[in-house]
Amino acid sequence: MNTTTVPSSRIHPKKFTLWVAMASIVMMFAGFTSAYIVKMNEGSWLKFSLPKIFWLSTVVILASSLTLHLAGKAFKAREMMRYRQLITITAVLGLVFIVCQLTGFWQLEKDGIQLMGQRSNSAASYLLVITGMHMLHVLGGVIALIVLLAGVYSRKSKNYSPLPIELAGIYWHFVDVLWIYLFMFYLAVG
Amino acid sequence: MSHVAETQAAGVVAVHHDDHAHHEHHEHHETFITKYIFSQDHKMIAKQFLITGMFWAVLGGLMSVLFRFQLGYPEDAYPWLETILGKWAKGGRITPEAYYALVTTHGTVLVFFVLTAGLSGTFANFLIPLQVGARDMASPFLNMLSYWFFFIASIVMLSSLFVETGPFSGGWTAYPPLSALGDASPGSKTGMDLWIISMALFVVSSLLGGLNYIATILNMRTKGMSMTRLPLTIWALFFTAVLGVLSFPVLLSGFILLIFDRNFGTSFYLSDIFVNGVGALPNEGGSAILFQHLFWFLGHPEVYIILLPAMGMVSEILSVNSRKPIFGYIAMVGSLFAIAILAFLVWAHHMFVTGLNPLLGSIFVLLTLLIAVPSAIKVFNWLTTLWRGSIHFTPGMLFAIGFVSLFISGGLTGIWLGNSAIDIHLHDTYFVIAHFHIVMGVASMFGMFAGIYHWYPKMYGRYMNNTLGYMHFWITIAGAYMIFWPMHYEGLAGMPRRYYDYSIWESFKQFAELNRFISTVAMIVFAAQLLFLINFFYSIFKGRKVTSLNPWGSNTLEWTTPIRPGHGNWPGEIPEVHRWPYDYGKDGKEFIAQTTPVGEDESHH
Numbered sequence: 001m002n003t004t005t006v007p008s009s010r011i012h013p014k015k016f017t018l019w020v021a022m023a024s025i026v027m028m029f030a031g032f033t034s035a036y037i038v039k040m041n042e043g044s045w046l047k048f049s050l051p052k053i054f055w056l057s058t059v060v061i062l063a064s065s066l067t068l069h070l071a072g073k074a075f076k077a078r079e080m081m082r083y084r085q086l087i088t089i090t091a092v093l094g095l096v097f098i099v100c101q102l103t104g105f106w107q108l109e110k111d112g113i114q115l116m117g118q119r120s121n122s123a124a125s126y127l128l129v130i131t132g133m134h135m136l137h138v139l140g141g142v143i144a145l146i147v148l149l150a151g152v153y154s155r156k157s158k159n160y161s162p163l164p165i166e167l168a169g170i171y172w173h174f175v176d177v178l179w180i181y182l183f184m185f186y187l188a189v190g
Numbered sequence: 191m192s193h194v195a196e197t198q199a200a201g202v203v204a205v206h207h208d209d210h211a212h213h214e215h216h217e218h219h220e221t222f223i224t225k226y227i228f229s230q231d232h233k234m235i236a237k238q239f240l241i242t243g244m245f246w247a248v249l250g251g252l253m254s255v256l257f258r259f260q261l262g263y264p265e266d267a268y269p270w271l272e273t274i275l276g277k278w279a280k281g282g283r284i285t286p287e288a289y290y291a292l293v294t295t296h297g298t299v300l301v302f303f304v305l306t307a308g309l310s311g312t313f314a315n316f317l318i319p320l321q322v323g324a325r326d327m328a329s330p331f332l333n334m335l336s337y338w339f340f341f342i343a344s345i346v347m348l349s350s351l352f353v354e355t356g357p358f359s360g361g362w363t364a365y366p367p368l369s370a371l372g373d374a375s376p377g378s379k380t381g382m383d384l385w386i387i388s389m390a391l392f393v394v395s396s397l398l399g400g401l402n403y404i405a406t407i408l409n410m411r412t413k414g415m416s417m418t419r420l421p422l423t424i425w426a427l428f429f430t431a432v433l434g435v436l437s438f439p440v441l442l443s444g445f446i447l448l449i450f451d452r453n454f455g456t457s458f459y460l461s462d463i464f465v466n467g468v469g470a471l472p473n474e475g476g477s478a479i480l481f482q483h484l485f486w487f488l489g490h491p492e493v494y495i496i497l498l499p500a501m502g503m504v505s506e507i508l509s510v511n512s513r514k515p516i517f518g519y520i521a522m523v524g525s526l527f528a529i530a531i532l533a534f535l536v537w538a539h540h541m542f543v544t545g546l547n548p549l550l551g552s553i554f555v556l557l558t559l560l561i562a563v564p565s566a567i568k569v570f571n572w573l574t575t576l577w578r579g580s581i582h583f584t585p586g587m588l589f590a591i592g593f594v595s596l597f598i599s600g601g602l603t604g605i606w607l608g609n610s611a612i613d614i615h616l617h618d619t620y621f622v623i624a625h626f627h628i629v630m631g632v633a634s635m636f637g638m639f640a641g642i643y644h645w646y647p648k649m650y651g652r653y654m655n656n657t658l659g660y661m662h663f664w665i666t667i668a669g670a671y672m673i674f675w676p677m678h679y680e681g682l683a684g685m686p687r688r689y690y691d692y693s694i695w696e697s698f699k700q701f702a703e704l705n706r707f708i709s710t711v712a713m714i715v716f717a718a719q720l721l722f723l724i725n726f727f728y729s730i731f732k733g734r735k736v737t738s739l740n741p742w743g744s745n746t747l748e749w750t751t752p753i754r755p756g757h758g759n760w761p762g763e764i765p766e767v768h769r770w771p772y773d774y775g776k777d778g779k780e781f782i783a784q785t786t787p788v789g790e791d792e793s794h795h
Contacts (some may be wrong), residue, residue, distance in 0.1 A: 013328035013409040017401045020435055024397055028439035031487070035447065035480055039458070044475035117455040118472045125456040129446060 018167055022174050025137065029178065032130045033185055039122055040189070046121035048113050050186055051104035057097050058183055061138070064093035065176045068145075068169055075165050083165075084152055090172070091145040098135050098142075105131075127186065134182060137175050144168050220757075228338075230330035231757040235337050236316035237649065240642070242337075242344060243308015244723070250299040255716050257292045260284045262709025264691045278356070286690045290359035291377050293688065297362030298385070299347065300631065302392055305496040307340050309638045310434075313499055314403045314427045316645065320748035321421050323412025323767065325758045328405035332398045339395035343388045350384035358385040361688065363485055366459035366478050370451040373468045382452070390445055393438045400438075403431035412747070414767035418523075419784065421746050421771045422516060425523050426502020429530040430495050437491035437534070444484030451476070479544050486537035493630050494533045498526060500637020501568060501597075504590040506771075507644050508572055510744045511587035512579025513780060515772035518571045525564035532561050542610040543617045551610045558608035565601050569594065584742075585659030586644030592667045593636040599671075600629025603678065618688070621681025624674045632670045639663075639722070646726075647741050651754040652733030658725040662718055669715035676704050745771045745783045 039045070071086035105115060105128060114120040115128040148164055229235060256275075259268065260283070267282030278288035315333065319326055327333045350357040359377030360368030364385065372379045407420075407428045420428075447458040451473075459481045460473035509516040516522060538546055538554040546554075572594045581587065603625040606612050616622060639662075646654050685698050692698040692705065740749040747767070751759050765785040773782040777793050 010409060013405045016409050017328055017332075017405040020401050020404050021397070024401070024435045024439050027436050028443045031440035031443035031484055032447075035443070035458075035484060038480055038483065039475075039477060042475075042477055116450065120456055122457050122475055125450065125458065129450055129456075133446065 012163060014163065014167060015170065018170055022171070025174075025178070028133070029130070029182070032126070032133070033182075033189075036126045036130070036185075037189060039126070044121070046113070046123040048108070048111075048124065050127075050183075050190075051107045053100050053104045053107065054183060054186075057100035057104070058179065060093055060097045060100060061176050061179055064090045064097065065173050067093065068172050072162075072165050072169050075162060078160075080152065084149065087145055087149055087152075091142050091149070094138050094142040094145070094172075097138055101131055101135050123190070127190075130182060134175070134179055137178070141168070141172050141175055144171065228334060230326070230334045232315045232319050232327050232330065232333060233649070233755070233757075233759075235333055236312050238337050239307055239311035239315060239340070242341065243304050243312060244726075246299050246303040246344065247308065248719075248723070250296050250304060251716050251719060253292045253296040253299075255713055256284060257289055257296070258709040258712045260289055260690065261692070262706040264693045287356055287359060287376055289690050290361075290375075290688075291357045291381070294359050294361055294377070295347075295351070295357050298358075298389075301362060301492065301496070302389070303340075303344060303347070305631070305634050305638075306396065306434075306492070307392070309634060309641075310427065310430050310495065310499045311337070311340065311399060312638075313423070313503060313641050313645075314399065314431065316649065317423050317748065318403055318406050318427060319410070320648070320751065320755075320759060321424050321746050322407060322410060323415055323747050323764050324406060324410035325760070325764070327402045328410055329402055333402050336395050336398035336402065339391050339398065343391035343395060346384050346388035346391065350381050350388070353380045353384065355379040355381055357381040363482075363489070364448070365485070366448060366451065366481050367463055370448060370459055371463070371465060371471075372452070373465045386445055386449060386452075390442065393442045393445075396434050396438050400431040400434040403427060404435065407431075412764045412767055415747075415784075418520075419767055419770045421502075422505040422519070422522055422526075423499075423502040425526055426498045426505070429526050430498045433491040433495050433498070433530055433533055437488040437495075440484055441488035444481055444488075447484075448481065479541070482541050482544060483537070486540045487534075489540065490537040491533040493626075494529055496630055496634045497637075498529070500593060500634040500640075501526070503637050503641040503644070504572065504593045505575075506746070507586050507590040507640050508575050508594075509772055509774060510644075510742050511582040511584055511590070512576055513582070513743075513774050514575055514579040515774050515776075516571065517574035517577075518567070519770065519772060521567050522571055525567040528564040529561060532557060532564070536561065539608055539610075539613070542613045548610075555608060555610050559605065561608075562601070562605055565597075569598055569601075582742075584643065585654070585656060585663055586640045586642075588660070588663045589636045589640035589643060592663065593633050593640060595667070596628050596633040596636060596670070600625060600627075600633060604629060615684070616681060618686055619681035620677040620685050620687055623687050624677035624681060627677075628670070628674050632674070636667075639666075642726070644742070645748075646729070646733075647736040647753075648748055648751075650730050650733070651736050652729050653736060653741075654725050654729045654733060658721050662722045662725070665718035665721075666715055669711050669718065672711045673708050673715065676708055680704065740783075743781050745773060745781055747784055750783065750785055 067086050068090040071083050071090060074080075074083040074086055108124065108127075109115060113124050115124045145168060148168055151164065225231075226234065229238070256271075259271070268279075269282045271279035271284060272282050275284070275288060278285055278291075284292070315327075318324070355376040357377060358364070358369070358381040359375060360382070364382075368374045368378055369382055369386075370378075372382070407424055411420075447456075450456040451458050451460055455473075457473040457476040459478050460471065460476040461478075463471045463473060465471065505516055505522060536554060536558045538550065539558045542551055542554075576591070603621065607616060607622060607625055643654055643659055646652070680698075680701055683697075683701075685692065685701060689695075689698075693702055736753050739751075739753060742749075747765060750765050752761060767784045768787045769782065769784055771784050774780070776782060777791075
């Protein structure tokens, strides 16, 4: 059954679905950050500086976007070996990003800024929840990359459709940009 | 219409044989499990949503009957209540905890499981691919997941009814601190954990569904089906999906913060609280009002998520059964669009009495009252569509007309409540209960019934029984008004909602008889719904068989499929569309299907 009887000039329905899903994710973070602003203006708001390692994680996620972009190019040039390597590097960078963020939380706790539990201030709790939700979205991207890799190694389907890598690319750049937004938001507003 | 049906009946036999020939490649792998359980066919998923929704409607309706017992007969004890509810009705009287749990679960279940999943889940799934001319959704797999997330959400919600401390009892809006503190009430313990897990799963289900609906409508339309040739059902379902996709994530963010407050000791919503038996809590600096903002940012669009599909189906059914084009198609689309935009800009009208800045309040009053404009356009267009039509009073048509009636009478009280000055008096009274039950609850229920009666022949290849349908309609509409009209009066007199027993209040003692009247009617109306259930399930197996492709003489594409379409909908090519769907009574023809090419001699196009 052919479910994709669309003219090729139109955007692929799956790609379109992804864009709508990203709009939906944006709304969730818009909800979080507006709650942050509302709460901040109500007082009893702890001021603290962001963990230094967040700068490193920013560099890491930017680098991962670059490697995934190159992976897409390699796929289109049919350099499958290079493609596999770049996807693997991207996934690892994604995990490194998550570890960096966790380290940032750990540093805050070490400096006596409680993220949750008794005596936690919601300024720190917001940082935890918003950043944590973003980390989950990155983790989702890592899982998508692993699925892509599995697809390359499976013998059953030799699929040369660029769609999966394009979808992964769009999503990955999206979570990258989302982090840049959140980081700027913390720096400018928090 | 019957001559049309008969001329087509002859052609049907041939089509039906054809259909088998073309269908072999779809059907040979289908087992019971892939066909009825983990189905990826949008029509089967629609039926799964519908029947799960009906299960919840019965349960949620039964809950309202139970708490109406308490409100109508507060002094009397009914031993049979103890038999079915056990410790929740000790001595035959529903306990306060059980009363609040019933009210809360009734609200949650009806708003989300019945009128969101059961209504838009059913008809978006069923009608979108059939009416836009697609073989299935953009992603049948995500679509299947959407149902199964709803199913798991249902199981979790259902299980919360059986935990020792009872289901959540703090109201369907789940405001903190009642929802954030396990020590606040029995229902706030395990019941609330299950409630929030269930609702989170439900949000995921809605998002997966909504993504698919939008992608299908925008990308999978058949040749010639431009956006301005879409039936209004599809436009309505489109805006519904957009509302859901943009507002449910905000609710989810509110829930995530709530989960942290409940389980990880954060203070997003909590501040300066003293709990009886526990003492002062360490939480400081949180804002309970913040949850209300996040909740109502979904909560108000949710009202339109419930109402728009009903509006769309009613527009279609009114036009088909009046044998007239819908009046003001573009105005109908424009007003849906206006409602969808305004839906996001009015949430704080639920919060006029929370200490909202009066200036901000007046802006929200203005925006709220603006909704009256597109609503009035819609009502006007429905009435002008009916005007001088040759109306076929099918049960579906009656429910569609009933919808318009309810939407008018419930919408008018919305103008009262939208004014912050009047709302200060009416807030949290029975006036509010009456308003939203009529305009959102019963009206959307009527839209759903209209849709079921109208598209039942397409769903099951059989008709529902008309006589039972008429009885169902007249008892329900008369009953709905008898239940909710008196509540306006009680509300104007200041009777607050959510009280357990009004007979002990000097000011509300006078309403004892009226409350008893409302409760009695509620029971009768609930019983009348059993007529519908019997009709529905009996007709699946024994209903009169549909013998013509297009029993209502309708223009839209779903009636060009075989009587019982297989997965893929059309056995051959998907038909091409040449015109809008409302060419009724044009140039002396009763109806002209969308697939008919525009002739040379047509008067206007």
